[in-house]
Every structure is written in structure tokens, then in C-alpha cells.
Amino acid sequence: MRIAVVAPSCTLKREAAERVQAIGADRGDCELVIHPQCFLSDGHFAGPDEVRLAALREVMADPAVDAVWFARGGYGSNRIAEAALADLPDAAHRKLYMGYSDAGFLLAGLQKAGIAAVWGPMPQDVLRDGGEHAIYRALNWIVSRDPAALEPDLQPPAMAFNLTVLSNLLGTPLEPDFSGVDLLIEDVGEQLYRIDRTMFHVASSANVRRVSRLRLGRVSDVLSNDPEFACDEAAIVEDWCGRSGIRFGGRADIGHDAQNRVVPFGS
Amino acid sequence: MRIAVVAPSCTLKREAAERVQAIGADRGDCELVIHPQCFLSDGHFAGPDEVRLAALREVMADPAVDAVWFARGGYGSNRIAEAALADLPDAAHRKLYMGYSDAGFLLAGLQKAGIAAVWGPMPQDVLRDGGEHAIYRALNWIVSRDPAALEPDLQPPAMAFNLTVLSNLLGTPLEPDFSGVDLLIEDVGEQLYRIDRTMFHVASSANVRRVSRLRLGRVSDVLSNDPEFACDEAAIVEDWCGRSGIRFGGRADIGHDAQNRVVPFGS
Numbered sequence: 001m002r003i004a005v006v007a008p009s010c011t012l013k014r015e016a017a018e019r020v021q022a023i024g025a026d027r028g029d030c031e032l033v034i035h036p037q038c039f040l041s042d043g044h045f046a047g048p049d050e051v052r053l054a055a056l057r058e059v060m061a062d063p064a065v066d067a068v069w070f071a072r073g074g075y076g077s078n079r080i081a082e083a084a085l086a087d088l089p090d091a092a093h094r095k096l097y098m099g100y101s102d103a104g105f106l107l108a109g110l111q112k113a114g115i116a117a118v119w120g121p122m123p124q125d126v127l128r129d130g131g132e133h134a135i136y137r138a139l140n141w142i143v144s145r146d147p148a149a150l151e152p153d154l155q156p157p158a159m160a161f162n163l164t165v166l167s168n169l170l171g172t173p174l175e176p177d178f179s180g181v182d183l184l185i186e187d188v189g190e191q192l193y194r195i196d197r198t199m200f201h202v203a204s205s206a207n208v209r210r211v212s213r214l215r216l217g218r219v220s221d222v223l224s225n226d227p228e229f230a231c232d233e234a235a236i237v238e239d240w241c242g243r244s245g246i247r248f249g250g251r252a253d254i255g256h257d258a259q260n261r262v263v264p265f266g267s
Numbered sequence: 268m269r270i271a272v273v274a275p276s277c278t279l280k281r282e283a284a285e286r287v288q289a290i291g292a293d294r295g296d297c298e299l300v301i302h303p304q305c306f307l308s309d310g311h312f313a314g315p316d317e318v319r320l321a322a323l324r325e326v327m328a329d330p331a332v333d334a335v336w337f338a339r340g341g342y343g344s345n346r347i348a349e350a351a352l353a354d355l356p357d358a359a360h361r362k363l364y365m366g367y368s369d370a371g372f373l374l375a376g377l378q379k380a381g382i383a384a385v386w387g388p389m390p391q392d393v394l395r396d397g398g399e400h401a402i403y404r405a406l407n408w409i410v411s412r413d414p415a416a417l418e419p420d421l422q423p424p425a426m427a428f429n430l431t432v433l434s435n436l437l438g439t440p441l442e443p444d445f446s447g448v449d450l451l452i453e454d455v456g457e458q459l460y461r462i463d464r465t466m467f468h469v470a471s472s473a474n475v476r477r478v479s480r481l482r483l484g485r486v487s488d489v490l491s492n493d494p495e496f497a498c499d500e501a502a503i504v505e506d507w508c509g510r511s512g513i514r515f516g517g518r519a520d521i522g523h524d525a526q527n528r529v530v531p532f533g534s
Contacts, residue, residue, distance in 0.1 A: 041494070042497065043494065043495060043496050043497020043498065044459075044460050044492060044494060044495075044496045044497060075460040075463070075464060076460075078464065078467050079463075079467065167434075167435070167468075168434070168464050168465065168467065168468040169468070170437075170438055170468075171437055171438050171468070171471055171472055172467070172468065172471035173471065192311075193311050193342040193343075196311075196342070196346075197342060197345065197435050198435065200345050200346065200435065200439070201434075201435040201436070201437075201438070201439065204438055204439035204440065205438055225311060227308070227310065227311060228310060228311075229310050229311045230309065230310020230311060231310070
């Protein structure tokens with residue numbers, strides 16, 4: 001199986017690319033083709049918009065590529081997502097796309113276009129503590145649809161998003177239909193007042209209110225709130241679900257960490 | 268003129284209240300009634316939702332109150348804004364409401380309800396360097412509609428919002444009609460990548476695309492971006508305006524500082 005790695009957001013570390021390719025070679029069941037665009041740097045991004053877009057569209061259109069694996073998050077895929085999804089060739093529809101965090105902008109648009117989008121670990125995750133496990137889990141899904149890679153309590157159709165990314169894609173051309181969806185959210189590096197504010201925004205959406213349930217993954221590296229917020233992230237999410245008529249489904253096994261599980265979008 | 272101060276978001280400092288009341292006494296043209304709710308503290312907020320809501324509705328309904336002045340920003344007015352605006356008595360319609368930053372959630376809802384909402388300095392601003400000037404400017408508008416208090420280049424109808432607050436009120440019941448509006452934005456304490464992401468979200472809104480022009484106030488206390496973002500906030504906003512068919516109207520004289528000018532919503 002041929003897996004192309006591109007970076008629609010930020011620059012991939014060379015060490016991560018080398019370690020992930022070594023894992024692929026060791027497994028022997030997949031070939032990881034790291035697009036040179038992954039190593040470009042242009043301010044915040046892995047190359048200018050046009051260059052990131054061209055690399056992404058190149059691998060999407062390549063019939064020899066079985067899966068597109070987003071190198072890492074950060075920020076920036078939203079800047080090219082709409083253009084990436086315009087006038088797609090058939091080959092783009094016949095492959096799987098995996099990533100999470102900022103890549104959620106692309107996953108949302110892909111799902112909306114009827115293309116197989118999957119929340120899951122990304123190559124840069126190999127640098128996390130225990131990161132090899134995340135890479136094996138991702139590849140186990142991409143290569144052989146190993147059910148052990150899945151978030152264990154999914155009730156398809158499912159989707160998963162970083163909460164802040166979800167908030168920022170509502171009302172944009174990337175927003176998918178959430179009707180009946182088992183919607184998983186997580187976040188990283190925010191103050192709790194921001195989580196509360198973002199939940200206000202997300203839970204106000206008529207589209208989001210049509211989910212079958214909302215489940216909360218890990219909220220990690222929470223920044224200090226001055227003064228203390230007085231309740232935790234689970235209480236915040238449950239509160240907004242209650243106010244909005246959304247069924248709160250408890251915790252989910254996703255997050256910005258090596259334990260992050262796989263969530264295939266749709267049915 | 269009787270001006271009631273309430274705190275729908277965070278706790279007002281006693282020193283600020285005392286200094287602002289002294290300014291009011293010194294002027295002799297207004298009586299500042301600081302609601303005791305302003306000094307409550309409940310986690311992040313100036314008292315629980317029910318208590319902040321009750322204080323706000325109390326002064327809104329009081330026929331003896333000529334203006335409601337929001338004590339300060341922070342976070343939290345969105346949690347009570349919809350309830351604050353339900354089933355309003357006539358007296359609530361016959362007064363002016365001033366604030367900015369997080370109070371933008373209330374200003375938006377008030378404007379939508381046809382009530383006089385005004386962006387302008389708040390009592391807690393007296394603690395800023397040169398903050399007395401901000402207090403005089405705000406009171407000059409509230410008491411005597413002094414044109415010198417106004418943002419100097421307004422083309423009514425106008426509105427002004429903290430960019431992050433604006434992003435979080437889109438799609439909620441508080442979202443006003445932006446058709447033909449001179450829309451001013453500003454922000455504080457964000458990384459530039461977040462300004463870019465929020466502009467993506469805001470500029471995708473069909474409602475926001477109907478503004479007559481979008482102008483950028485000050486973006487202050489910008490947090491460091493790793494790596495450097497490679498362009499400044501004005502280039503970011505102009506870029507998203509260009510992508511979205513929004514007329515960029517240049518800079519505006521508003522921000523989280525003592526120079527912050529007054530922007531009456533509507534015509």
C-alpha cells in the first residue's frame with residue numbers, strides 16, 4: 001500500500017519523517033512517500049498556500065496513491081481546504097485521508113464531499129512519548145482496517161474534531177452535516193474560559209444540535225485561568241449540552257497524545 | 268443623569284469603582300450607581316449566572332436608570348445574554364448601554380432587539396495608564412453625546428466588536444444583521460495564527476460579507492507565534508477581506524486601551 005504524506009499546515013520535522021519511514025519499512029506492508037513539501041517553511045506554514053495546495057492536489061489526483069496522511073497539525077489547512085476540494089478527479093475519491101487537529105478543516109470538507117476522512121494519529125506524533133504506538137495504530141487502520149485502532153465506543157456515523165477547529169469551521173463551506181452523528185471533540189492548550197466560550201458557540205449551532213450525542217475526549221495542556229474557572233472541562237461541556245438539548249455521551253478516547261484513537265467519519 | 272453599572276462578565280475592582288464614582292461626582296452631571304453585584308466573585312465570574320442576570324435585568328427594567336454601563340470585560344456575558352434580552356419591559360428600550368470586549372455579546376443582542384448599544388470604554392478602564400481620559404470620553408458620550416468621543420471616521424450604521432467575540436457570536440441567537448454596516452474589529456492577547464484563523468471564520472459568513480466595509484482597530488498584546496507568522500495583523504485582515512469580497516477600510520481608532528473611542532451601533 002502506498003501512503004503519501006503531505007503537510008497542509010505546518011512543517012514536518014525530518015526526524016519524525018525518518019522514524020515513520022523506518023516503521024513503514026519494518027512493517028513491510030506499506031510504502032511511505034514523504035512529499036518534499038512537508039519540509040518547506042514559509043513563516044508559520046510548510047510553504048506558501050499555493051505550494052501546499054499543489055502538493056495536496058498532486059497526491060489526491062495520483063491513482064498510485066492509496067492513502068493521504070496529513071503530516072501534522074499546527075495551523076493552516078483551512079487556507080487551502082476549499083480550493084483543494086474543488087473539481088476533484090476520480091482518483092481523489094478512491095483513497096483514504098487521515099489526520100486530526102488542524103487537519104479537521106480538510107476532514108470536514110472531505111466528509112462533505114463524500115470522501116473517506118479519518119481522524120487519527122499523524123507522522124509528527126512519533127516524536128511524542130510512546131509515539132511509535134500512535135504510528136502503528138494509524139497504519140494498522142490505514143493498511144488493514146484493524147478494529148483495535150478504533151475509538152472503542154463509536155456509534156457510527158461518527159466524526160471527531162478539535163473543538164476550536166470545529167468552532168472555526170461552522171458557517172464556512174467546509175461545514176458537514178452533523179445529523180445523527182456521534183460527535184467527538186477534544187482540545188489542547190486553551191484556558192477553560194475559552195473552552196466555555198467555544199462550547200457556547202458550537203452548541204448554538206442548529207446543525208450541531210442534530211448530533212446523536214456529543215462526547216468529550218481529552219482536554220490537555222490547559223492554560224491557567226485567572227481566577228480559577230471553578231469547574232472542569234467535562235462539567236463545561238455537559239452544561240452546554242444540557243442548555244442546548246444535546247445528549248452528552250461522556251468521555252471519548254481521543255486527544256493530542258500518543259493514545260489518540262482512530263475515528264472514521266461517516267458510516 | 269443616572270447611570271447604573273453592572274458586571275455581566277467578571278468582577279469589577281473596588282479601586283476602579285471608587286475612582287469612577289469620584290470622576291462622576293467631580294463632573295456633577297451624572298450619578299454613577301455601582302450595583303453591588305459588580306464585586307461578587309464566583310470562579311471566573313462576577314457572581315453566578317442567575318445573580319449576574321438578575322442584576323442586569325433589574326437595572327434594565329428600572330425607569331429611573333438612564334444608561335447601563337457594563338463594568339468590564341473578561342468573559343461571561345454570553346452565558347446570560349439571551350435570557351437578559353427576553354421579554355423586555357419598555358423601560359429597557361428607553362436607555363443606552365455601553366461596553367466593549369466581552370460585552371460585545373450583549374451589544375450584539377441589544378442591537379438586534381432595536382435597543383441603543385454603544386461600543387465604548389468601561390469603568391475598569393480607569394486603571395489603565397491614562398484611563399481617566401477613557402472614562403471622561405465614555406461619560407461625555409453617555410451624558411451629552413459629545414461628538415469628540417466618537418471614532419473619527421465612522422460611516423453609520425456602524426458596529427464594533429472584539430474579533431474573537433464576533434467569531435463566537437456568529438450563528439448564535441445574538442448575531443445582528445451586518446448589511447451595510449461600517450464594521451470595526453480589534454483584538455487583544457492572541458497569537459497571529461489565531462487572528463488569521465478567526466478571520467477565516469468571520470470572513471466566511473454571508474452576513475459579514477454584507478458589511479459596507481471592515482476596519483481594523485488595534486491588535487494589542489500579541490502573543491508570540493512560533494515560528495514568526497511572517498505578516499502583520501493588517502495584512503492578515505486585508506488578505507481575508509480580499510478573498511471574501513469584503514471592502515477593507517483601513518485602520519480604526521478602537522482597542523483595549525485608554526484611547527479606545529466610542530462607536531454607537533446603528534444609524
